[in-house]
Amino acid sequence: DADVTQTPRNRITKTGKRIMLECSQTKGHDRMYWYRQDPGLGLRLIYYSFDVKDINKGEISDGYSVSRQAQAKFSLSLESAIPNQTALYFCATRAGRGTGELFFGEGSRLTVL
Amino acid sequence: SQQGEEDPQALSIQEGENATMNCSYKTSINNLQWYRQNSGRGLVHLILIRSNEREKHSGRLRVTLDTSKKSSSLLITASRAADTASYFCATALQNTGFQKLVFGTGTRLLVSP
Numbered sequence: 001d002a003d004v005t006q007t008p009r010n011r012i013t014k015t016g017k018r019i020m021l022e023c024s025q026t027k028g029h030d031r032m033y034w035y036r037q038d039p040g041l042g043l044r045l046i047y048y049s050f051d052v053k054d055i056n057k058g059e060i061s062d063g064y065s066v067s068r069q070a071q072a073k074f075s076l077s078l079e080s081a082i083p084n085q086t087a088l089y090f091c092a093t094r095a096g097r098g099t100g101e102l103f104f105g106e107g108s109r110l111t112v113l
Numbered sequence: 114s115q116q117g118e119e120d121p122q123a124l125s126i127q128e129g130e131n132a133t134m135n136c137s138y139k140t141s142i143n144n145l146q147w148y149r150q151n152s153g154r155g156l157v158h159l160i161l162i163r164s165n166e167r168e169k170h171s172g173r174l175r176v177t178l179d180t181s182k183k184s185s186s187l188l189i190t191a192s193r194a195a196d197t198a199s200y201f202c203a204t205a206l207q208n209t210g211f212q213k214l215v216f217g218t219g220t221r222l223l224v225s226p
Binding site: 004033035040041042043044045048058059088090092094100101102103104105106107109 | 143146148153154155156157158161201203214215216217218
């Protein structure tokens with residue numbers, strides 16, 4: 001089983017719908033991240049969390065919210081999806097006292113029509 | 114704007130040749146990391162170089178860091194078709210206590226047999 005699991009892997013939805021992307025990890029890491037990837041723009045940080053009670057906005061948090069339900073679970077929500085949120089979303093984890101290496105999930109491809 | 118920017122955006126070489134890609138960044142860093150992404154997949158960590166290091170090797174990978182020029186390079190020697198992927202640099206930003214990694218826009222490498 002993958003260390004960092006994202007669900008769903010693919011989702012097509014309509015404008016205005018609420019969407020939740022879920023991430024769970026078995027690495028025991030306290031730090032979790034959500035990134036968005038668009039062609040030509042690389043990865044941009046949406047939100048990050050250092051522990052269950054510590055959640056921080058990244059570069060592009062508008063239109064998104066997150067919930068850290070447990071150390072192992074970090075979900076990303078789009079309250080009212082819009083077409084320009086069509087992208088590939090990645091969850092990543094890192095050990096708080098580790099080398100700084102991020103471990104990524106396989107991604108969730110979201111299409112908003 | 115992106116903290117890190119890779120150059121070139123795309124690189125096409127033959128098997129056996131060396132591939133060099135560069136990364137420039139803007140602010141003080143704690144470390145710089147390189148990641149690889151196969152098409153549509155999650156990113157995988159390749160190598161980390163700390164701000165007090167100038168060069169690091171890992172197998173066929175060689176990374177250099179010049180903090181005075183705020184730049185890094187990744188050299189892949191004796192490239193193989195399996196090295197075809199996108200490569201990203203990521204920097205740990207000083208103003209986040211080096212806890213936030215910001216990614217560049219990536220270099221797409223195509224290695225032809």
